[in-house]
Amino acid sequence: MSALLQVEGLTKRFGGLTAVKNVSFALQPGEITGILGPNGAGKTTLFNLLTGFIRPDRGTIVFGGAPLIGAAPHRIVNRGLARTFQLTRPFIGMTVLENVVVGCLAPRVRAEGHTEARACDMLDRVGLGAKADLVVDALSYGDLRRLEIARELVTRPKLLLLDEPFAGLGTSEIEPLAALIRQLHLAEGLTILIIEHRLREFMQLVRRVIAMDFGEIIATGTPSEIVRHPRVVEAYIGRGGDDLEARLGVTTTESIRGTA
Amino acid sequence: MLDILIYGAVISAVYALLAVGFTLIFGVARILNLAHGAFYALGAYCVYTLTANLHVPLVIAAIIAVLLVALFGIAMERVLVRPLRKLPPLAVLMMTLAVGLMVEQILLLIFGSEARNVPSLVESSFDFGGVLLSGQRLLAFFCSVAILGGLWLFMQHTRLGAAILAVSQDPEGARYMGIPSDRIFSIVMGLSAAIAAAAGVLVAPFQSVIPGMGLLPLVKAFAIVIVGGLGSIPGSIVGALLLGYSETIVAFKASIEWSQIVSVAAVLIVLIVRPAGFFGKRAAF
Amino acid sequence: MLAWGSLSKTDVIGAIIVVALLATAPFVGSRYIIGIMTVALCYAIWATSWDFMSGLTGRENFGHALFIGTGAYTAGFLNVSFGLSPWWGFPAAAIVAVLFSLLIGFPTLRLRGPYFALAMLSAAVVMQKLSIIFSETTGGQDGLNGLSPMLRSQVSAYYFTLGALVVTVTILKLIALSPWGTILRAIRGDEATCQAAGINVNFYKICALMISAAFAGFGGALYANYQLQVGPDLFDVALSINIIIMVYVGGMGSIYGPVGGALLLIGLTEGLRSFSEYRLWVYTLVLILILFFIPSGVIAPAWVRLRDWIRRSGATFARRANA
Numbered sequence: 001m002s003a004l005l006q007v008e009g010l011t012k013r014f015g016g017l018t019a020v021k022n023v024s025f026a027l028q029p030g031e032i033t034g035i036l037g038p039n040g041a042g043k044t045t046l047f048n049l050l051t052g053f054i055r056p057d058r059g060t061i062v063f064g065g066a067p068l069i070g071a072a073p074h075r076i077v078n079r080g081l082a083r084t085f086q087l088t089r090p091f092i093g094m095t096v097l098e099n100v101v102v103g104c105l106a107p108r109v110r111a112e113g114h115t116e117a118r119a120c121d122m123l124d125r126v127g128l129g130a131k132a133d134l135v136v137d138a139l140s141y142g143d144l145r146r147l148e149i150a151r152e153l154v155t156r157p158k159l160l161l162l163d164e165p166f167a168g169l170g171t172s173e174i175e176p177l178a179a180l181i182r183q184l185h186l187a188e189g190l191t192i193l194i195i196e197h198r199l200r201e202f203m204q205l206v207r208r209v210i211a212m213d214f215g216e217i218i219a220t221g222t223p224s225e226i227v228r229h230p231r232v233v234e235a236y237i238g239r240g241g242d243d244l245e246a247r248l249g250v251t252t253t254e255s256i257r258g259t260a
Numbered sequence: 261m262l263d264i265l266i267y268g269a270v271i272s273a274v275y276a277l278l279a280v281g282f283t284l285i286f287g288v289a290r291i292l293n294l295a296h297g298a299f300y301a302l303g304a305y306c307v308y309t310l311t312a313n314l315h316v317p318l319v320i321a322a323i324i325a326v327l328l329v330a331l332f333g334i335a336m337e338r339v340l341v342r343p344l345r346k347l348p349p350l351a352v353l354m355m356t357l358a359v360g361l362m363v364e365q366i367l368l369l370i371f372g373s374e375a376r377n378v379p380s381l382v383e384s385s386f387d388f389g390g391v392l393l394s395g396q397r398l399l400a401f402f403c404s405v406a407i408l409g410g411l412w413l414f415m416q417h418t419r420l421g422a423a424i425l426a427v428s429q430d431p432e433g434a435r436y437m438g439i440p441s442d443r444i445f446s447i448v449m450g451l452s453a454a455i456a457a458a459a460g461v462l463v464a465p466f467q468s469v470i471p472g473m474g475l476l477p478l479v480k481a482f483a484i485v486i487v488g489g490l491g492s493i494p495g496s497i498v499g500a501l502l503l504g505y506s507e508t509i510v511a512f513k514a515s516i517e518w519s520q521i522v523s524v525a526a527v528l529i530v531l532i533v534r535p536a537g538f539f540g541k542r543a544a545f
Numbered sequence: 546m547l548a549w550g551s552l553s554k555t556d557v558i559g560a561i562i563v564v565a566l567l568a569t570a571p572f573v574g575s576r577y578i579i580g581i582m583t584v585a586l587c588y589a590i591w592a593t594s595w596d597f598m599s600g601l602t603g604r605e606n607f608g609h610a611l612f613i614g615t616g617a618y619t620a621g622f623l624n625v626s627f628g629l630s631p632w633w634g635f636p637a638a639a640i641v642a643v644l645f646s647l648l649i650g651f652p653t654l655r656l657r658g659p660y661f662a663l664a665m666l667s668a669a670v671v672m673q674k675l676s677i678i679f680s681e682t683t684g685g686q687d688g689l690n691g692l693s694p695m696l697r698s699q700v701s702a703y704y705f706t707l708g709a710l711v712v713t714v715t716i717l718k719l720i721a722l723s724p725w726g727t728i729l730r731a732i733r734g735d736e737a738t739c740q741a742a743g744i745n746v747n748f749y750k751i752c753a754l755m756i757s758a759a760f761a762g763f764g765g766a767l768y769a770n771y772q773l774q775v776g777p778d779l780f781d782v783a784l785s786i787n788i789i790i791m792v793y794v795g796g797m798g799s800i801y802g803p804v805g806g807a808l809l810l811i812g813l814t815e816g817l818r819s820f821s822e823y824r825l826w827v828y829t830l831v832l833i834l835i836l837f838f839i840p841s842g843v844i845a846p847a848w849v850r851l852r853d854w855i856r857r858s859g860a861t862f863a864r865r866a867n868a
Binding site: 051053072073074075077078082083084085089090091092093094098099101102103105106107108109110115151152155 | 724727728730731733734735737738739740741742743744745746
Binding site: 486520523 | 607652653656659663664667671674678783790825826829832
């Protein structure tokens with residue numbers, strides 16, 4: 001079975017800082033994989049590189065057998081690689097339904113027509129059906145996460161990148177969202193790559209974890225292997241990392257918005 | 261050749277004054293101040309009123325004019341711009357543009373549309389290897405360089421300057437460090453207005469002082485900061501040199517008329533080739 | 546920003562009533578009033594076309610006069626210098642304005658930040674300068690005079706302008722209600738998210754600007770053919786900002802609101818005719834009041850309220866009739 005995504009030697013520097021250093025990995029179709037690392041480890045930059053929001057300095061990305069580098073973000077989505085943002089930024093002032101309709105208008109899926117019906121179906125699936133006509137400004141954080149996923153799912157991705165989908169959610173919101181992700185994976189065989197900086201959410205969800213620190217991959221393995229991996233332990237605890245919650249709010253999403 | 265070198269230097273110096281203030285308030289407060297040209301025109305008209313109507317000595321008139329315009333800038337920021345900062349940026353843009361047009365209208369109502377004359381401080385002319393340069397242009401050049409140097413010293417060696425730089429580089433961080441960003445915005449708006457007014461005062465004797473005189477300098481300031489990189493002070497100085505000399509060369513080699521297109525052409529070319537400008541953004545000094 | 550929703554039967558009836566009222570103007574108004582109204586309808590076309598690009602996508606255009614001026618001068622040149630029939634001026638004006646929109650929009654719209662707004666403003670200012678500098682061809686300060694009139698009577702010119710406005714608003718509103726409009730409003734919401742949804746935002750922004758420019762250029766030609774004169778004031782910054790203020794008053798992103806904004810503001814300034822020096826003051830004052838107190842505008846929100854009231858009372862009436 002050939003890999004759906006093959007990343008080789010990916011490197012990105014911002015000035016003197018190497019945000020992503022020589023990263024290589026592969027994703028098999030139907031796999032659900034996590035990327036773990038403290039804030040500033042280069043996880044979001046990696047996503048931005050994969051989805052074309054930032055151009056890498058070096059390295060190759062092959063998706064579905066064809067190289068991706070140099071393609072504009074919207075083209076990458078239309079080839080079946082969708083992503084969510086860490087900070088949800090919905091289309092303010094538009095309704096929940098309209099927000100998802102925009103995803104249905106991507107060229108690859110637009111020809112299928114029935115945009116509104118498809119958007120409604122998707123909202124039902126993620127559990128937002130009852131809120132379709134609300135203006136998004138009124139949604140809770142958890143609902144915004146679901147909306148974000150719904151908008152990407154209607155583009156019919158082969159690979160879905162989720163950037164810290166659980167960040168900022170309360171425990172009561174995390175479980176249903178995790179169940180949704182699990183269901184997408186099990187029922188449809190969607191390949192999923194999730195960024196998290198907390199191990200807890202990963203443990204039940206993913207089979208394989210890629211741990212990053214300072215832009216490099218430091219370990220790969222099952223969640224239970226990763227927890228005990230000395231370099232991962234060092235990355236979290238050795239740097240005073242027991243204060244993990246304090247780093248929660250810090251994000252790097254601003255940098256992509258700036259260059260987009 | 262020498263004439264291009266000399267006239268280009270004078271134009272570039274004045275352009276740098278205009279652009280530095282424009283880029284400063286953008287870099288610090290993210291305000292794109294479309295009233296910047298009005299500050300320039302107000303400076304020229306203030307010095308005109310003070311000398312022609314109130315018979316204040318020219319040097320003192322110049323200083324008063326700069327201070328008055330600085331106060332005007334601060335007042336504009338506090339009363340008209342600050343309440344709109346919560347709205348989309350278009351609102352602030354509209355407001356500054358409205359202020360700019362208002363100032364032009366007021367000047368038109370008071371002074372009419374005919375050009376006014378402001379006396380030169382230095383009457384004599386100087387000969388540079390066959391190129392005759394009026395004393396006022398020479399003065400404008402040296403004063404501009406002095407003001408830019410003063411600004412550099414201020415930013416580098418005072419606490420206030422450091423605070424302004426901090427806000428421009430990281431507004432969030434500066435707030436956590438206890439720097440009152442609102443006050444910094446006011447101060448920078450005042451500073452930016454003062455520098456623009458100084459440019460107006462310096463060129464008033466050899467430019468036609470008319471109510472609409474601020475519009476074209478505003479366009480030049482845009483072009484310069486886009487060439488240099490929005491928010492970058494060294495960038496705006498380099499941009500001023502590039503634009504000042506390009507215009508002078510076009511004016512001497514082709515015609516004055518065509519030199520008007522240089523700024524817009526420069527903007528378009530830079531945006532196509534290197535959108536961040538030649539100095540990137542927010543690299544204040 | 547309000548979501549303006551879809552078109553209902555009440556909206557269509559409301560629009561028909563407004564058009565019918567405007568159509569009666571020549572029967573009640575004097576020559577002078579009809580002249581003012583024709584100009585106001587031109588402003589309405591300009592404001593609507595501004596709203597289509599900038600109101601929907603949120604990319605503010607500070608030099609709409611660039612398209613108006615180039616359109617008007619194109620019509621003027623064809624008529625005065627080349628002796629072509631005024632009718633040729635309309636398509637030509639639209640095409641030239643679109644070319645200018647590509648020239649400015651292509652390099653600037655793909656960038657975030659105020660580049661597009663600044664480039665538009667600068668381009669309009671420089672075009673105004675050029676139109677004065679190259680006075681042998683453009684007539685300088687006086688502009689081009691003596692265009693041959695396209696229609697014989699003032700009243701037919703008024704109806705022609707009204708028809709043009711109806712066509713403009715209908716086309717732009719239909720686009721705004723289509724998936725295209727959804728995408729344009731999504732661009733206003735967040736460009737990066739839009740890209741993540743697989744939308745080529747640059748393509749849509751540039752298309753929106755081209756459409757906006759085409760109608761503005763067409764409106765410029767219309768104005769030139771009505772005034773029989775073209776001058777550098779058609780590039781004026783004040784014209785650009787007046788148009789934006791009309792859109793603000795009308796309700797940004799609603800497409801039909803700016804028509805009301807244009808009629809209201811022109812009416813207001815004409816009502817204060819003896820203070821014509823203060824025209825810009827009135828506009829600026831209105832702008833400041835709107836910015837501070839009712840940022841969502843007046844006309845479109847007022848119509849939305851009225852429409853909901855009509856629907857509610859209509860429903861009550863139907864219930865009573867059934868009972």
